[in-house]
Amino acid sequence: MDSAAHTTLAGRLKPLVINGRTYEGRAELRPRGELVHGCADVLDETLTALPSDVRRVELDMADVVFMDTAGLQFLERLDHYRRLRHIPVAATHWSGQPRRILELAGLDTTDPLHATPPPATASAPAPEADPPACSVVALERAEQLHMLRTEVRQLRQAIVSRPVIDQARGILMAAHACTPDDAWHILRETSQLSNTKLHTVAAALTAGAGTDGPPPPEAVRTALRTAVTRRLH
Structure with a gap:
């Protein structure tokens, strides 16, 4: 299966394409390109085309090279699908600029569909003997x-x-x-x-x-x- 959306500057920007396969009730999807305007619609088309017997959906986001706030809509649609179908859904392997956006939004960079983790920068309190450094x-x-x-x-x-x-x-x-x-x-x-x-x-x-x-x-x-x-x- 594959679905695609084109940006307003086709040929210059990278359209989102979602390839994947299903087997034994499991769907493995691999989005490629940019999570920009229209990406949530591509996701909807892909999820709608999945067989009714799918009981788990996994997205490998390694090939997503850019995202803006439309990417947050993408995740909202994915989470809605998870809650609607009552099945496990994961989006993993984020890297580069998209991973940075997840950090800025306070989402789990391992899998943003999970609960927000504690801040990665948290550390033990500095010793009382060194208040200026603290x-x-x-x-x-x-x-x-x-x-x-x-x-x-x-x-x-x-x-x-x-x-x-x-x-x-x-x-x-x-x-x-x-x-x-x-x-x-x-x-x-x-x-x-x-x-x-x-x-x-x-x-x-x-x-x-x-x-x-x-x-x-x-x-x-x-x-x-x-x-x-x-x-x-």
Whole structure:
């Protein structure tokens, strides 16, 4: 079996394809590509096509190379199927950028359908004899938490403006011969450096790519050059 969904920039981004097999009441599925807009629909098609005698579903996510908040919808649909059918469902072998997104969302990176685990950064209290070091660690963790919350907020906002962000990623990929993951990081860092909303940055890049389109604001252009240099050079 296989199902696929194409992004708005077919041929540039990687469409989600789900291959798999079933035997002895067990379905083994292997998604490949990106968990972006439309991925939950591909999952629905795949799950609907499974034989009625399937009693366990396992997804190997090793070939998923990118995900945004649409990936969380993917997991919600998967969890709904699990509860509806009352059968074990697992999604394992996450790596790279998708694994990072699971961490940002506070999900179990081994299998996000399980309960959220204790924070991986938790450690034993520092000895009372060294309170300054403990304070430094606490400050560093607070800063990291703030950065992670900012990333999660941006990811949640991105889903509502996915088409223009897809286009901006495609423009960056074509202009700099970079990967979808690189393009996403460049967009995000440009947004942060220029103190401009991610959607606004993407819209400016997309508009400027037209024949007579206006160039992005100077602050965005400067931040974009810095982001590209940091990521690709």
